[in-house]
Structure formats: structure tokens, C-alpha cells
Amino acid sequence: MKLDIQNVSKKYSATKYGLKDFSMQIDKGILGLLGPNGAGKSTLLRMIATVSKPTNGTIILNKNNIVKDPNYMRKQVGFLPQDFGVYPNLNAFEFLKYMAAMKGVGGKNLTTKITQLLEGLNLLDAAHKPIGSYSGGMKQRVGIAQALLNDPKVLIFDEPTVGLDPEERIRFRDLIHQLANDAIVILSSHIVSDIDTIADKVAIMKKGELLAYGNQETLINSVKDKVYETTIDRDLLHEFKQKHMVVHSLIKGGKTIVRFISEHAMEGASLQNPTLEDAYLFTTKTS
Ligand SMILES: Nc1ncnc2c1ncn2[C@@H]1O[C@H](COP(=O)(O)OP(=O)(O)OP(=O)(O)O)[C@@H](O)[C@H]1O
Numbered sequence: 001m002k003l004d005i006q007n008v009s010k011k012y013s014a015t016k017y018g019l020k021d022f023s024m025q026i027d028k029g030i031l032g033l034l035g036p037n038g039a040g041k042s043t044l045l046r047m048i049a050t051v052s053k054p055t056n057g058t059i060i061l062n063k064n065n066i067v068k069d070p071n072y073m074r075k076q077v078g079f080l081p082q083d084f085g086v087y088p089n090l091n092a093f094e095f096l097k098y099m100a101a102m103k104g105v106g107g108k109n110l111t112t113k114i115t116q117l118l119e120g121l122n123l124l125d126a127a128h129k130p131i132g133s134y135s136g137g138m139k140q141r142v143g144i145a146q147a148l149l150n151d152p153k154v155l156i157f158d159e160p161t162v163g164l165d166p167e168e169r170i171r172f173r174d175l176i177h178q179l180a181n182d183a184i185v186i187l188s189s190h191i192v193s194d195i196d197t198i199a200d201k202v203a204i205m206k207k208g209e210l211l212a213y214g215n216q217e218t219l220i221n222s223v224k225d226k227v228y229e230t231t232i233d234r235d236l237l238h239e240f241k242q243k244h245m246v247v248h249s250l251i252k253g254g255k256t257i258v259r260f261i262s263e264h265a266m267e268g269a270s271l272q273n274p275t276l277e278d279a280y281l282f283t284t285k286t287s
């Protein structure tokens with residue numbers, strides 16, 4: 001499996017680009033797509049899923065131009081859109097049957113397949129209740145299940161962990177690992193902790209552009225010897241933030257512990273082991 005995004009732009013209006021001359025090669029495995037709100041994550045994922053078309057550039061899947069021939073992608077893609085809506089009056093079982101029909105997935109094993117998906121996503125008990133009565137996280141899991149109906153080779157999840165509680169996140173991660181053996185899996189988020197335990201590779205984007213792309217160690221290395229922690233007076237936090245790139249701060253007693261990124265050592269500050277969150281902040285703030 002190989003997905004090649006070549007100089008893709010998406011122009012929404014004369015001055016508004018969702019994506020700008022964007023190029024990236026994606027192999028099988030799990031890719032985490034990180035970027036702040038408005039970075040262009042959904043714009044990119046919708047074009048890969050062939051829900052929308054680039055204004056410029058091409059997307060190639062295994063030598064097939066999927067902008068010209070979207071059906072090649074559609075046969076093997078599973079997509080969870082960010083704004084996934086469900087039919088409140090159908091139950092999960094009926095909804096998945098309906099989605100299977102829309103995708104042309106059928107056969108005598110369909111009931112077994114749906115049951116397995118419901119079980120894998122911990123929805124079996126609720127399968128015959130209307131989706132309208134589900135919690136947000138349960139609806140999200142129905143969305144994940146429909147993306148898996150056709151045993152996709154390209155799986156695209158736009159903000160999949162939104163609304164999932166910690167236990168369901170772990171189930172989701174295990175499920176994705178099982179699926180990623182022979183498939184391209186792309187997950188987007190603006191929260192580092194949503195993807196750092198799942199993704200093999202990470203791409204960081206902002207304002208429609210790719211800022212960094214690589215395996216987690218490589219990205220984390222970009223902030224090696226730059227992450228510090230120090231304790232300051234609570235009142236000084238605002239001023240400290242003006243001068244330094246603060247990752248986070250923690251109030252303890254009358255003092256504040258701050259984690260920050262700096263090119264230079266600072267008296268009283270201790271060097272820390274860098275994390276993906278440090279790298280993400282550094283990459284998005286310095287560009
Ligand atoms: N249909 C549209 N018409 C006009 N502008 C759009 C449209 N969709 C997206 N945009 C703009 O394109 C840019 C990228 O949006 P996009 O939704 O792809 O970002 P995102 O990274 O998915 O953000 P979020 O984290 O909020 O989901 C934003 O500036 C957005 O306002």
C-alpha cells in the first residue's frame with residue numbers, strides 16, 4: 001500500500017486555502033495527523049477519502065490516480081468523517097446493515113461481520129436500541145464500526161477519539177493495531193495524547209502546510225536538550241509566558257512548576273526528557 005499526495009491544494013475562495021501545495025508519501029502503518037484547529041486536517045482527509053477533490057495536484061494510491069478514478073479508492077477506503085451523523089431512529093445493527101448496502105458490502109456473512117464489529121467496539125448490548133438514545137462516545141463507536149464494514153485497506157479517521165472515555169480509547173487503540181498490519185491507517189487530532197500511543201509516524205500540519213513528518217523518535221529529537229522545568233512564583237507566570245515557550249504549568253502550593261522550551265539553559269531550570277507534546281508545541285509555535 002502506498003499513498004502519494006503530490007502538490008495538492010484546496011482553494012475554498014479567492015484568498016482562502018484549506019491546503020497549499022501539500023506533498024506527502026504514506027506507507028502502511030498508523031499515521032497520526034496533528035495540527036491546531038483550521039490546520040487543514042479534515043480538508044486533506046476528505047480529499048484522500050474522495051469526498052472532495054483537490055483544486056490542484058494529484059493523489060495516487062498504488063499507481064492509480066484517485067482524483068481521476070475515485071472508485072479505485074472508494075472500494076478500499078473506510079472513512080469516519082469529523083462531523084459523522086447517524087440516523088437516530090435506527091439501531092446500531094440496522095444502521096450498519098444500511099451502510100453495508102450503501103457500500104455494496106453483502107453476502108451471507110454480513111450478519112456475522114456486523115456482530116463482530118459491534119462486539120469489537122463494545123456495542124453489542126446496545127445494538128438493538130435506537131442510536132438516538134446512545135451517548136456521544138457510543139455514537140462515535142458506531143461511526144468507527146461503519147468505517148470498518150468493507151475490510152478497508154485505507155482507513156481514515158478524522159478525530160476518532162473525541163468523546164471516548166479512557167477505557168474505550170484503549171479498546172480503540174488495540175483494534176487499530178490489529179487492523180494496521182496490512183493497511184494504511186490515518187488518524188487526526190489536535191490533542192497529542194490522542195495519538196502518541198497509537199501512531200507509528202506523526203505528521204504535524206498548520207495553515208494548510210506540512211511542518212514535520214517522521215517517526216516519533218525523530219520528531220521528539222527536534223527538541224532534544226531544549227526542554228526545561230523550573231519553579232516560579234505564581235504571580236510571575238504571565239510574564240514568564242511572554243518570554244518563554246511554555247508547554248504547561250502546574251500550580252503547587254504558592255509556586256508554579258513550568259515546563260518550557262528554550263534554546264539556552266537557564267539558571268535554576270533543569271533539563272527534561274522531551275516528549276511528542278514538546279515537539280508539537282515547538283514545531284507549531286516556531287513556524
Ligand atoms: N467548506 C469550506 N469552505 C470554506 N472554508 C473552509 C471549508 N472547509 C474548511 N475551510 C477552511 O479551511 C481551513 C482548514 O480547515 P479544516 O477543517 O480542514 O481544518 P482542521 O485541521 O480539520 O481543523 P479542526 O481541528 O478544527 O477540525 C480553515 O481555515 C477552514 O476555515
Ligand SMILES: [Mg+2]
Nearest residue numbers: 041042043082
Ligand atoms: Mg477537522
